[in-house]
Structure formats: structure tokens, C-alpha cells
Amino acid sequence: MIFDPATSRLIIHGLGVEGRAALDWFLTQQAQHITVIDRADKFSALPESLQQNTAVTHVTEPEWVSENHDTPRPELYLRSPGIAPDNPVFEKIRHLRIPHTTPTGYWLAKYAPQNTITITGTKGKSSTASLTAHLLRWAGRRAEEMGNIGRTPFEAVISTDTICVLELSSYMMHDLPPLSAFHVVTNIYKEHTDWHGSHSAYRHDKLRPFAQNPPARGIVATDLRQEVPANSAITTFDDHTRIDGNRITFGTVHELTPVDLHPAFAAPSMLLALRASIATCLASGLLTPDQVSAALQKNLSGWPGLPSRQFILPTTDGLIWVDDALATVPEATLSALTRWQGQTIHLLLGGADRGQQFDALIAHCRARANIQLYAFSETASALQAAAESGAAPTLISHHDSLESMIESARHKAREGDIILFSPAAPSARPHANYLERSRIFQSFAPQG
Known part of the structure; x- marks a missing residue:
């Protein structure tokens, strides 16, 4: 450019x-x-x-x-x-x-240093980007998170040896210029079809760097390999890592059980994000299996996590308040639920209707007796339709606002219960974005 x-x-x-x-x-x-x-x-x-x-x-x-x-x-x-x-x-x-x-697209085309990594996907891209940058730093490399996950590249201090790890949204990728970055796609679900015009256009934008000439190097989820041109220099996460239960194996001898080091990795989505970050560092050639293993064993327990992604708030009322405001598709909410199996969960749902399918989420909730459902905003009717399907309808408490929904859950919850804001849908009016919804949720949680 x-x-x-x-x-x-x-x-x-x-x-x-x-x-x-x-x-x-x-x-x-x-x-x-x-x-x-x-x-x-x-x-x-x-x-x-x-x-x-x-x-x-x-x-x-x-x-x-x-x-x-x-x-x-x-x-x-x-x-x-x-x-x-x-x-x-x-x-x-x-x-x-x-x-x-976009400004970030311009910077990537003109100024991105060697070994720049771009990470996108419907879900998991923020956690993958954070874990990738942390893993590189833990292994002694200079790395900075940018894009959606942190500062814009115009604000960062970048040297020639900096590995820039950029989280890119589908909006950023819509007219992304050809670039030489190593491109990572975590997954693609149905989202933002109203903005892109169709689900196929959304998928195309996520995979755009692999369609350029020459195609970008990169790594994708295994089920996306068939959508990438055959001449692309890409591999899949399965080519570098394997998941067996809650264990990740990589290289020829390395094995890691992340939940033993950090409780966040009890969630399947977090386990997948860590797996993607390990595979990214290996596939890009930036780290060896030995370096990855040593860095994770020593440092993973200190990973701070990310706000609004299954983030447990420090509260004083005996309830467990979990901010998962960035769970804007049902698949992400379902993943959050699997992290907590034994405790009563008050699940707060709702947002913009983007044609999401809630059947699998409702079926999971129906199979567990310890999940109480609350809904508001545009997707409430779609959630209700999914809840009324099948032989055993599921009760959903409907509310006019996010505030009244949170207040209702707080009133019904008992000590030890979890209040989980994992909306399974993006923000809708009157809320501008996930940050606004997160602030509202956190304002109800008594924090010491």
C-alpha cells in the first residue's frame, strides 16, 4: 500500500x-x-x-x-x-x-515487523492472542499484544526484534491488504452476518490472508483446512498438538495438564485456546517444544486471564459472580457451563438476534438440574422457542432490561451459587458494546 x-x-x-x-x-x-x-x-x-x-x-x-x-x-x-x-x-x-x-490494516501492510502474528476466529481469539504473547515472553522472546486485545500498533513501542501478536476482528479483516504475517484462525461460527451480508462472506473475510497471492503462512482449526486454497502454506492445530481429556501433548515427549496449573483451563474453550497458542508458537517456528514445555511449567500458573472471559469477580456476598460478557455465541456459553458442573448456576442470557441457534445450549441446560435461566433483549424469544421444544420444556425467566435480570438472579441466588453472565449473543441497544454490559454486571457485584 x-x-x-x-x-x-x-x-x-x-x-x-x-x-x-x-x-x-x-x-x-x-x-x-x-x-x-x-x-x-x-x-x-x-x-x-x-x-x-x-x-x-x-x-x-x-x-x-x-x-x-x-x-x-x-x-x-x-x-x-x-x-x-x-x-x-x-x-x-x-x-x-x-x-x-482500517488503521490496523494499513499498519500491518506498511510497518509490521518480521514474525508478526495475526489471530482471528469467532471465539477464542482474545485468549489465544494473550496466551501466545505470554508464552513467547515466558520463553524469553520480546512480544506485544495489539489490536482488539490491547493497544493499537500506533501506540506501541516496537523494536526490530518485537513479535507483534494482533487480535483481528472480522470487521478489521473485511478489506485487509495482503500481508506477510503468520495468520491464525481459531474457529468460525455464525456471527456478524448482518454486517458482512452473509455467513459465507464472514467466513471469507476470516480466511482472507490465505486467498491472497502468494497465500499467507498460518495455522487453522482442522475443520477449516478444506476451505483454504490447496497451495497455502498452512498446517492445522492437530498437526502440532493433541488433546486427550484435559491433557495437551505436543512434540514427541511433552505432556501438560493445564488445569493442574491454573483453574481457568477446566473450561474446554480455555484448553482449546492454550492448545492453539502452543500450536501457533510451534508452527511459526518461533519456539521449540522444549522451550514451550519449560515456559508453561514455570509460568502458566501466573497467567492473569482476561477480563470478561469467564472472569471471577472478587466479591464479598458469598456468591460467585462470573463475567463472561464476551461470550457472544451459544457455543462460548456452552463451554463456560462445562467449567462448573456441581454448583447451582444462574445463567444470564440475551442480546442482539443474529440468527444464532440455541438448541444445543438449551438441551445442555435441560439435562442439568442446577441451571436456572434468565433472558432479556432480542434473543429472548428465540431462547424461549428453543426452551419449549422437546418433551420437557425448560423454564426461562424473562426481563425487560439487563439490570432487572441481574437483580432477579441476585435475589434468588443462595450462598455458593454462581451468577454467570454469559449472554450467548452480541450487544443490542441500549448497550453499545460488551464493555458497557460488563460494567453493568460488575456494578451489581459487591466487591471489597
């Missing part, structure tokens, strides 16, 4: 985390001219020095769409990852054939 910040005209669409970081970075590069597209209130929230910078011009979406952009013509368009393909600005950008990607 040819673009010289000092002599070219740039558009940054959206002042979210990535857009804001990119704006600051391009200004340090003496950018000639940056057009910022967002609402007026978003631009006015910027520091006054930025608002008055002569290199920066602000317009709203309707204003930009209505303008004639033949001369001077923008030379690069960077969109916030959430800007969807049907956005009027993005549609006009494509019509004008202006090069486009």
Missing part, C-alpha cells in the same frame, strides 16, 4: 480507538492533510489543539457524501472497524476506487 503521509491526502473515518490513535500518529508524521469524518460532537470532544490544526478538516458523513471529490482526490481511506460496507461514505469510497482499509 503506497502512501506517503507527508505528501498525500488522507481520510480517517470514525474517531474510535483506532481512528483516534491513527490521527495522532499521522500528525506526528507531518501529514499534509487529513479529513476526519464523524459526528460534530465527536470532533468537538478532541483537544482544542487538534481541532485547530490546519492539517485537519472535519466533515460529517452527509457532508462528505454530497461533495465532489474529483479534485483534490483522497489517496487513502482508513475506516473505523465498525464502519460497515453499506455505509454511504464507504460505498462512495469504493465507487471512486480509493484504496481503503
Whole structure:
């Protein structure tokens, strides 16, 4: 992607985390001219020095769409990852054939150092990215998490020997330029079909680096191998690691039972994430089996975990509050349930309806007598339909809001019970994202 910040005209669409970081970075590069597209209130929230910078011009979406952009013509368009393909600005950008990607996509194409790793998937990508970066550091390598899981690459301090581990969402991958990173795909379930337009388009975006010419190197879940071009230089997790019960084996002699070192790995999803991180380090050639084994045996017990991913809150009321707000598909919620078998669970569900199938989740809950179900928002009706199917209907408590659902569960729970917020669906109005839902859930938990 040819673009010289000092002599070219740039558009940054959206002042979210990535857009804001990119704006600051391009200004340090003496950018000639940056057009910022967002609402007026978003631009006015910027520091006054930025608002008055002569290199920066602000317009709203309707204003930009209505303008004639033949001369001077923008030379690069960077969109916030959430800007969807049907956005009027993005549609006009494509019509004008202006090069486009996200800020992270631009950085990956232009500045990513050797041994950069990109990690995506419907679920498990954050845990896999965190564990991969930690594993590399535990083995003595310099590694930094970036993307969805941490800072944008524009904010990080990167040296030539830094291994950059980037978690990428499907939104970021929609127009990702060709790159030389080692690409990892943990799994692909049904999600974000409204944004991508179809499930097949969503799958294509996740696997995009393997369709470039030449294909990227990488590793995928075994069931995805048939979807990757035959000439791709990829392997599967099964080629490097094996799971037998709660044990992971790799190399020729190495064996690890992660739950003996850290309780989080009692959850199948966490075991799979650790397996994916081990396979990534081996398949990329960055670590040997001996290095992986030594690093995990010594350090895995100190892994801090990730917020909103089966995260146990430190509470004082005798209940176990578990924030799993990032479980936005039924498969992730089902995995969380298998981590806790013997205790009574108050399971809080609900969010945006993206056509998820809840039959397997409800069947699991029906087979256990210790799970009480609560639902709110758009998916409540789909959950109810799944609950009413079969010979033994499952009772679901319906609520008008997330707050009333949490309050109801707290009122019914008894000492030792688990209140598990694992919604099995993405955020819907009035909640902007998982962070907002997580904050609300945590506000009800009495923490010392």
C-alpha cells in the first residue's frame, strides 16, 4: 500500500480507538492533510489543539457524501472497524476506487515487523492472542499484544526484534491488504452476518490472508483446512498438538495438564485456546517444544486471564459472580457451563438476534438440574422457542432490561451459587458494546 503521509491526502473515518490513535500518529508524521469524518460532537470532544490544526478538516458523513471529490482526490481511506460496507461514505469510497482499509490494516501492510502474528476466529481469539504473547515472553522472546486485545500498533513501542501478536476482528479483516504475517484462525461460527451480508462472506473475510497471492503462512482449526486454497502454506492445530481429556501433548515427549496449573483451563474453550497458542508458537517456528514445555511449567500458573472471559469477580456476598460478557455465541456459553458442573448456576442470557441457534445450549441446560435461566433483549424469544421444544420444556425467566435480570438472579441466588453472565449473543441497544454490559454486571457485584 503506497502512501506517503507527508505528501498525500488522507481520510480517517470514525474517531474510535483506532481512528483516534491513527490521527495522532499521522500528525506526528507531518501529514499534509487529513479529513476526519464523524459526528460534530465527536470532533468537538478532541483537544482544542487538534481541532485547530490546519492539517485537519472535519466533515460529517452527509457532508462528505454530497461533495465532489474529483479534485483534490483522497489517496487513502482508513475506516473505523465498525464502519460497515453499506455505509454511504464507504460505498462512495469504493465507487471512486480509493484504496481503503482500517488503521490496523494499513499498519500491518506498511510497518509490521518480521514474525508478526495475526489471530482471528469467532471465539477464542482474545485468549489465544494473550496466551501466545505470554508464552513467547515466558520463553524469553520480546512480544506485544495489539489490536482488539490491547493497544493499537500506533501506540506501541516496537523494536526490530518485537513479535507483534494482533487480535483481528472480522470487521478489521473485511478489506485487509495482503500481508506477510503468520495468520491464525481459531474457529468460525455464525456471527456478524448482518454486517458482512452473509455467513459465507464472514467466513471469507476470516480466511482472507490465505486467498491472497502468494497465500499467507498460518495455522487453522482442522475443520477449516478444506476451505483454504490447496497451495497455502498452512498446517492445522492437530498437526502440532493433541488433546486427550484435559491433557495437551505436543512434540514427541511433552505432556501438560493445564488445569493442574491454573483453574481457568477446566473450561474446554480455555484448553482449546492454550492448545492453539502452543500450536501457533510451534508452527511459526518461533519456539521449540522444549522451550514451550519449560515456559508453561514455570509460568502458566501466573497467567492473569482476561477480563470478561469467564472472569471471577472478587466479591464479598458469598456468591460467585462470573463475567463472561464476551461470550457472544451459544457455543462460548456452552463451554463456560462445562467449567462448573456441581454448583447451582444462574445463567444470564440475551442480546442482539443474529440468527444464532440455541438448541444445543438449551438441551445442555435441560439435562442439568442446577441451571436456572434468565433472558432479556432480542434473543429472548428465540431462547424461549428453543426452551419449549422437546418433551420437557425448560423454564426461562424473562426481563425487560439487563439490570432487572441481574437483580432477579441476585435475589434468588443462595450462598455458593454462581451468577454467570454469559449472554450467548452480541450487544443490542441500549448497550453499545460488551464493555458497557460488563460494567453493568460488575456494578451489581459487591466487591471489597
